[in-house]
Amino acid sequence: GQQCDFQGGLAGAMTSLAAYQRTLETGQGEHIDLSVQSYIASILEQNFVYYTYLNRVASRLGRRQLYPWGIFQCQDGLIFLITAEEDQWQRLVELMGNPEWASWEIFQDIYNRSKNHDVLKMYLEEWMSGWKVEDLFRAGQELRICFAPMLSMPLLAKQDQLIARNFFVDVEHPRAGKLTYLGPPYQLKEPWWQIRRPAPLLGEHTSEVLAEVPNDSPSSFSSSPTSHPGLPLEGVRVADFTWVWAGPHGAMQLAHLGAEVIKIESAVHTDMTRRVRLPPTGMKHGPNRSGVFNQWSQGKKSFQLNMGTPKGLELATELIKTCDVVMDNFATGVMENLGLSYEELTQINPSIIVTSISGYGHSGPQKNYMGYGPAIAPLTGVSALTGHPGGPPQELGISYGDPNGGINAAVAICAALASRKRTGKGQYMDVSLWDAMAVLVPEGWMDYAMNGTEPQRMGNRDPLMAPHNCYRCEGDDEWVSIACGTEEEWCTLCETIGQPHLAGDARFQTAADRKANEDALDQIVTDWTLRYAKWDATKLLQAAGVAAFPSMNSQDLAEDIHLNERGFFARLEHPEVGTRMHAGIPWILTESSNGVRSPAPLLGQHTDEIMRDILGYGDEDIARLKEDKILY
Numbered sequence: 134g135q136q137c138d139f140q141g142g143l144a145g146a147m148t149s150l151a152a153y154q155r156t157l158e159t160g161q162g163e164h165i166d167l168s169v170q171s172y173i174a175s176i177l178e179q180n181f182v183y184y185t186y187l188n189r190v191a192s193r194l195g196r197r198q199l200y201p202w203g204i205f206q207c208q209d210g211l212i213f214l215i216t217a218e219e220d221q222w223q224r225l226v227e228l229m230g231n232p233e234w235a236s237w238e239i240f241q242d243i244y245n246r247s248k249n250h251d252v253l254k255m256y257l258e259e260w261m262s263g264w265k266v267e268d269l270f271r272a273g274q275e276l277r278i279c280f281a282p283m284l285s286m287p288l289l290a291k292q293d294q295l296i297a298r299n300f301f302v303d304v305e306h307p308r309a310g311k312l313t314y315l316g317p318p319y320q321l322k323e324p325w326w327q328i329r330r331p332a333p334l335l336g337e338h339t340s341e342v343l344a345e346v347p348n349d350s351p352s353s354f355s356s357s358p359t360s361h362p363g364l365p366l367e368g369v370r371v372a373d374f375t376w377v378w379a380g381p382h383g384a385m386q387l388a389h390l391g392a393e394v395i396k397i398e399s400a401v402h403t404d405m406t407r408r409v410r411l412p413p414t415g416m417k418h419g420p421n422r423s424g425v426f427n428q429w430s431q432g433k434k435s436f437q438l439n440m441g442t443p444k445g446l447e448l449a450t451e452l453i454k455t456c457d458v459v460m461d462n463f464a465t466g467v468m469e470n471l472g473l474s475y476e477e478l479t480q481i482n483p484s485i486i487v488t489s490i491s492g493y494g495h496s497g498p499q500k501n502y503m504g505y506g507p508a509i510a511p512l513t514g515v516s517a518l519t520g521h522p523g524g525p526p527q528e529l530g531i532s533y534g535d536p537n538g539g540i541n542a543a544v545a546i547c548a549a550l551a552s553r554k555r556t557g558k559g560q561y562m563d564v565s566l567w568d569a570m571a572v573l574v575p576e577g578w579m580d581y582a583m584n585g586t587e588p589q590r591m592g593n594r595d596p597l598m599a600p601h602n603c604y605r606c607e608g609d610d611e612w613v614s615i616a617c618g619t620e621e622e623w624c625t626l627c628e629t630i631g632q633p634h635l636a637g638d639a640r641f642q643t644a645a646d647r648k649a650n651e652d653a654l655d656q657i658v659t660d661w662t663l664r665y666a667k668w669d670a671t672k673l674l675q676a677a678g679v680a681a682f683p684s685m686n687s688q689d690l691a692e693d694i695h696l697n698e699r700g701f702f703a704r705l706e707h708p709e710v711g712t713r714m715h716a717g718i719p720w721i722l723t724e725s726s727n728g729v730r731s732p733a734p735l736l737g738q739h740t741d742e743i744m745r746d747i748l749g750y751g752d753e754d755i756a757r758l759k760e761d762k763i764l765y
Contacts (some may be wrong), residue, residue: 141169150547153366157554164723169720173354176536182424184687200250211283213511281508286581297497306331318569322561364391380462382539388432430733437737494565509534520590599647606661612684630661703729
């Protein structure tokens with residue numbers, strides 16, 4: 134599907150809602166220049182900082198730094214498995230019956246398992262081949278091991294968890310009849326979200342819309358525009374209990390929009406991304422030196438707080454009293470067990486907005502199941518639709534469920550902030566990575582819902598356009614993507630590659646003809662692109678008006694003239710790693726300042742400031758709480 138467009142749309146909705154909530158307060162409008170290229174470049178997991186910290190270019194042909202991680206064959210289908218932490222590996226070993234090989238030195242830590250993944254894969258495949266998918270899924274999840282079945286559209290429709298969360302919505306259409314649509318990406322305490330009408334017939338509401346267009350000037354807001362407004366979320370304070378990627382990604386978007394995002398963390402159990410061993414070349418690893426953490430926590434403050442103590446929880450509660458938003462992405466029940474459920478938080482802050490992100494959501498029969506980002510593509514049908522013709526389902530290049538869940542949470546928070554401006558009410562958002570990503574397969578789902586079929590895997594091809602593919606260029610693993618969406622573009626391509634006669638070739642005269650003869654067409658285009666470097670091919674085609682762009686690696690991104698001229702990259706001085714390049718903010722605001730405001734924080738960097746300036750504690754109290762390992 135059109136995943137880049139979906140992500141660009143979500144980022145656009147988030148920034149627009151943030152600007153709108155400021156408009157409700159100040160009367161000031163905003164123009165947002167959002168680059169989809171920049172946004173996608175900002176969700177490349179650790180690939181970009183792998184280059185800017187280590188001067189290495191990540192390759193899709195390499196190996197994962199974690200293993201097990203991948204798709205495996207069972208008796209009756211495919212299943213996905215990832216173990217991100219050592220305790221999960223130990224539980225997997227227990228489930229396998231503690232085989233002797235699992236005690237070998239080559240499998241004794243995450244890095245050895247990754248290094249020897251080819252040997253480990255052989256043993257895992259042999260063991261999983263004796264299981265049925267559903268049985269292994271349930272057995273693994275009961276031990277909190279992240280298994281996920283490979284679902285097709287028919288299987289997606291039968292999932293008890295989605296049905297229990299009312300994810301599927303039936304809508305009556307005047308021509309197509311009753312259709313089942315994919316539903317909300319999250320569950321809301323105040324039920325705003327609904328499909329209010331079916332897709333319209335062509336021109337169905339023209340008269341209605343024209344009748345509603347005012348003849349006079351647009352209505353004004355009650356507030357007068359300010360001459361120099363702050364960032365859209367300036368004045369909003371967020372208590373950020375999130376970790377790893379989904380929650381931190383969403384919280385970072387709020388920081389980029391001007392919110393004061395306070396990350397609550399502790400040395401007792403640091404964020405997994407602080408533990409990822411990706412320091413700059415020549416530096417020892419440390420909690421402040423991981424390129425992964427430093428990429429995903431830009432613009433935030435760090436409050437070091439041991440919430441495993443009564444006083445730590447008391448301080449967390451004091452902070453929440455001063456906040457507008459609370460975010461977490463803990464497992465189901467963790468916040469409730471801490472005494473920080475939504476119901477309890479509204480007792481101390483009635484208008485609080487709470488967002489809780491989890492793999493499966495906080496309701497339904499599988500609410501306690503574990504769901505990491507990379508497991509969500511198999512679980513939603515995205516993997517089943519991804520791959521080359523005739524080939525098996527494939528993983529995606531990134532842990533897509535994480536940034537998608539994070540940006541959906543940020544969209545919901547910005548909508549809740551705007552609503553609170555109008556109603557004074559807070560909101561609770563239960564964001565499920567599964568729900569939020571399942572809505573991103575509309576092409577596959579509607580084919581199934583309307584026709585009882587689903588699209589076949591087609592690699593980089595398109596259902597309608599041809600040519601539409603990624604073509605090899607001169608050089609080692611160099612590629613350019615080319616797409617022709619109109620007859621004019623097709624004829625222009627023929628001229629540009631020096632074969633104008635192709636436009637009259639009976640095999641290629643219409644889009645349908647080109648689709649029917651796509652193998653031959655792709656070979657013709659490849660014969661041309663192989664003569665050119667990827668950028669040379671791109672420039673020739675773009676100059677003629679044909680959509681084309683190179684497949685860029687991390688180094689290409691860092692050196693890209695367009696991204697650099699837009700000011701996309703953040704180059705801020707960090708106290709421990711110095712000045713490093715990070716993916717920055719993908720939008721440019723006209724009425725507000727732009728650019729990342731601060732690098733990722735050191736662990737506990739802002740603890741004294743928060744204790745003193747927000748919570749009102751004196752220096753002696755702060756020192757004592759540090760000594761008692763409360764601020765720890």
